Structure formats: C-alpha cells, structure tokens
Amino acid sequence: MTPIVSVFAASPDRGRGLARDMAVRWALAEVGQPHALRPLSFAELKTQEHKTRQPFGQIPTYETDSLTLFESGAIVLHIAETHGLLPTDPAGRARTIAWMFSAASTLEPVIVEREVAVLLEGDKQWTAERLPLLEARLRQRLDDLAAWLLGRDWLEGDFSAGDIMMVCVLRRPAAALLMGDYPVLAAYVARAEARPAFRTAHADQLARFEASSG
Ligand code: GTB
Numbered sequence: 001m002t003p004i005v006s007v008f009a010a011s012p013d014r015g016r017g018l019a020r021d022m023a024v025r026w027a028l029a030e031v032g033q034p035h036a037l038r039p040l041s042f043a044e045l046k047t048q049e050h051k052t053r054q055p056f057g058q059i060p061t062y063e064t065d066s067l068t069l070f071e072s073g074a075i076v077l078h079i080a081e082t083h084g085l086l087p088t089d090p091a092g093r094a095r096t097i098a099w100m101f102s103a104a105s106t107l108e109p110v111i112v113e114r115e116v117a118v119l120l121e122g123d124k125q126w127t128a129e130r131l132p133l134l135e136a137r138l139r140q141r142l143d144d145l146a147a148w149l150l151g152r153d154w155l156e157g158d159f160s161a162g163d164i165m166m167v168c169v170l171r172r173p174a175a176a177l178l179m180g181d182y183p184v185l186a187a188y189v190a191r192a193e194a195r196p197a198f199r200t201a202h203a204d205q206l207a208r209f210e211a212s213s214g
Contacts (some may be wrong), residue, residue, distance in 0.1 A: 002036050003028070006053065006061040007040035007208075015209025016052040017202045020072040021060035023168040025204065027076045027161060029197035031083035037208075038063075042162060073104045074167055099155045099162030103169045107145065110138045114174040120201035138174065139181075146184040153191060 053061040054070040062075040179186040
C-alpha cells in the first residue's frame with residue numbers, strides 16, 4: 001500500500017514546508033517512496049477518528065496496511081530503518097538516532113519557546129524582559145551545533161535521518177532569522193536544501209498550497 005501522510009488541509013506556513021510533515025515527506029523523497037496525502041482541517045484534527053491515529057490531534061501521521069504511526073521523528077526513523085537511511089554499523093546507527101533526539105529535545109524546545117514568546121505571549125508584560133534570555137539560550141545551542149559542524153558536511157558521516165530532523169528544526173523562523181550570524185549552520189541548511197529530495201518535497205508543499213488557495 002502507498003503510505004498515507006496526514007497534513008494540514010490549509011497549512012499556515014503557506015507552503016514553505018515549516019510544519020512537521022515536511023520531515024516525513026522529505027524522508028520519503030530521499031528513499032524514493034511515493035506517498036498519498038490525507039489533508040485535514042483544524043476541526044478534523046480534533047475528531048476522535050483522527051485521535052485514533054494521533055492521540056494529540058496533530059499532524060503528521062503515517063499509515064500503511066500494517067502500521068499507523070505518529071510523531072514526526074518516529075515516522076522518519078521508521079522510514080529510515082525500513083529504507084536504509086541509517087548507517088548500517090551499530091555505532092553509526094546509534095549516533096544518528098542520538099542526533100534525531102537531539103534535534104527534537106535539545107534544539108527544538110529553545111526554538112519553539114522563542115517563537116511562542118513572540119506569537120502567543122507578545123502582549124504579556126514579562127515578554128520584553130524574557131526575550132533576551134530566550135535568545136541567549138537559543139544562541140548557546142546554535143553556537144554548540146555550529147562548533148560541531150565546523151569542517152563537517154553532515155552531522156555524522158554521510159547524510160542521514162539525523163540531518164533531516166536537524167535541518168527541519170533550523171528552518172523554523174526563530175532559528176532561520178539568526179542564520180546570518182551562523183555561516184556554518186547557514187551553509188549546512190543550504191547544502192540540505194539543495195538535495196533533490198528536499199527540493200521535491202518542498203515543491204510539493206508549495207504546489208499544494210497554491211492549488212488549495214486557488
Ligand atoms: N511532536 C509532534 C511531532 O513531531 O509529530 C508535534 C506535532 C505538531 O506540533 N503538529 C502541529 C499540529 O498539528 C503541526 S507542526 N498543530 C495543530 C494542533 O496542535 O492543533 C507545527 C507547526 C505548525 C505550523 C507552522 N507554520 O505555519 O509555520 C510550523 C510548525
């Protein structure tokens with residue numbers, strides 16, 4: 001069965017590939033696996049039917065005959081495991097998975113926290129005082145990641161699922177806005193975005209947005 005990926009029916013990112021289905025669709029493009037889409041409105045996300053696929057009523061999900069999976073990182077890991085997007089040696093495999101966790105649990109929280117402070121708490125009296133702290137925490141992570149990537153093309157040897165997760169996190173607005181200060185990270189993201197599979201997945205997102213917005 002062609003896997004089905006659930007996506008926003010009308011993505012707020014206007015086709016820029018910033019929502020978390022991008023990592024899944026990029027991974028599928030990397031391994032040459034075609035997929036179908038299940039576009040869902042915000043109301044449909046919160047239905048009991050969708051919560052049987054994704055307990056928190058979110059996108060993305062991934063469905064085949066034998067498996068329904070949620071969490072973008074887990075889906076990318078599954079695709080990587082089944083299609084050879086992970087190193088075959090046990091240590092390389094373990095370190096690649098470590099980078100996937102690191103993208104989701106060490107980098108992404110500081111990025112999302114910075115975005116939430118502006119988007120959802122921008123009118124609160126404490127926000128102006130908090131923003132420099134949040135930016136400092138984010139910059140510390142970016143400093144450390146840039147130091148790791150200095151002299152490397154990818155996080156761990158060849159391109160892998162770890163890079164998909166990390167680049168998707170770095171493309172989020174709060175991090176993307178700082179890339180001018182991080183040439184090593186900017187070059188890393190540019191290298192990833194130049195991959196044919198990224199370009200395919202990105203073009204699909206844009207085409208869908210343009211088709212849905214008439
Ligand atoms: N940990 C989960 C995963 O990685 O799969 C998180 C999934 C998640 O946050 N999904 C979001 C969602 O479904 C979409 S990606 N939100 C709807 C809801 O919770 O009701 C987050 C996102 C949304 C929009 C943009 N954007 O427009 O730029 C970027 C990222």
